[in-house]
Amino acid sequence: MGTPTDAEANGSDVISALRLSQRAPEILGHGPASNAYAASSTSAPDTAEEYGRIEQLLLACLRTGDDQSAQACLDRLSHRFGPSNERVMGLRGLYQEAIAKDQLALEKCLVEYETILSENPVNVPIMKRRVALLRSLRRPFDAITALVQLLDAIPTDAEAWGELADLYQSQGLGSQAIFSLEEALLVAPNSWNIHARLGELLYVCSSSSDGDAARLAGKSVQHFCRSIELCDDYLRGFYGLILATSRMLDHKYAAESPSDPAVPSRKTIHHLQSFALGRLENIIQSRSVDDQHWASSRSDLIAAKELLNRFAQSK
């Protein structure tokens, strides 16, 4: 079992979420697990880290279906911060959505959110829950409306902009999605994952639009490059860079000798592609050796290998 920091670092993946939630009894301190830890956690410090961990645990438990431990976490949080705390309200809503059996129960949650919001219109966690619930009820346009309303009030929330971009993309509204991701990047300009995400989005848009395709593909390459510049072993960045450069080469978007010096020439794009291929190969080799550590991104590795194979065959 990895150390807790390991598990937290890869928290977005199901395996580590499961590992984390299996530690619930010892963290909550009422299980048969380790009495020593239980004794220390009854006198656990009343710190922000402690409650942050309990919140993480709650999310992990909900993902893995351990509703009882989730209830225990929630009880502890609402005991400490009071049931009227906004964040606790949001988590309670999340819990109720998770244990909802059918559509009807979810609708009931939605009604509950709306009553809460009519009392306090700026309850941000509940606003976000409402958007997520509308989305899972398959009402994306209502979700977009609600999210736009939220972002109108709080335009500096990168998470919400990212979600809006995702919603727009799911509805096929490419340019709106690009705008939203750019806003998210304006809040967090150095996050390489959002840069790579924007690159992916631009790449997808360039395949669907006709007139603007060359410009979008060029921007996509730029954002992938920026992402690599910020994190020089980011697998998704290299993967996307290979795809974007090969599209530029295939469709002859890059001129042999461009008039504007800022625009890369065909030769540069070609260099970039071979550089990205080499680096991706290195990354795959080093991560395949250290398999356990990169367990959470195994699917990424497989996809990258497949891409390299495709390139090897085409040559």
Next chain:
Amino acid sequence: MTRCLTTSGKVRLLPSAATPRPTRWPPLSFHQPAISPHPGLSSAMAIQGVEQTILRDPALFYWILFPISVVMILTGILRHYATVLMNTPPKSAATLAESRERHALLRGVNLRNHACSVLDRESFEARRNYLVSGFRSGAFLKDPNNRGQPPANPMTDPAGMEAMMGMLKGNMMMMIPQTLIMSWINAFFSGFVILKLPFPLTIRFKSMLQTGVMTRDLDVQWVSSLSWYFLNLMGLQSVFGFILGSDNSANQMAQQVGMANPAAMMNPMQPGQDPDKLFLSEAENLEVMEHFCVLNGVEERVLRNFARR
């Protein structure tokens, strides 16, 4: 108790066995130097002259020096917890419009600071035009109709009233203990010489170290009880940091410094401030901004920096 002043300038306090109580200093009458109309002359003499010796009763330590220090530390801790208890968290926005008013400025600042690493020229221009026209027209204000009117009187505005109450509470937390302890020390311990510093100091420190002891000839190394109180008041910050953690509110000096320098802890939307003015100045900042983009030429840069290795 006997007291004698020797001709060589030595001051002696001879505690007699019958009176173990702390010695009171200065005496009711004190020998003045015969010819010294100028204070600098006599103090120069005190520094150059033979070292002064004062025999202090050890009880001075147990009954004055120690109690003052302990009381100061305890008041600091008490003040910290009282401040924590009485502190009201800043009120979050009540309506969506109010929240927008608070965040709009931040959005402008974000665009100004981060546009260069994200946006190309077109999308930058679009955002800038949107924000500038919004700031100019007052679209981001809580109630655009009230624009241009002077801010409401803080006495009648409930939010302003609350902020003032908060400030008043903070001031009270500072004033009351300070007044009480100061008068307590003045009533019980004034006029004692309780400490000798192990190093020499210049005459300028006399007013700092010998408050309440009205002698001109006493060497600067001697510290009076009232001055010990002041030294504690100023210098216990690190002790509180050790006991209570670094972000404590025990030391009133730190709070006073904070008061004197409000720009250091100003949040963008203080109650008495007119957001419209802030918006207008931000619009101006955005308008004069020169755009460049780090994404231009990023391809060559990546190749140059990473591919060679």
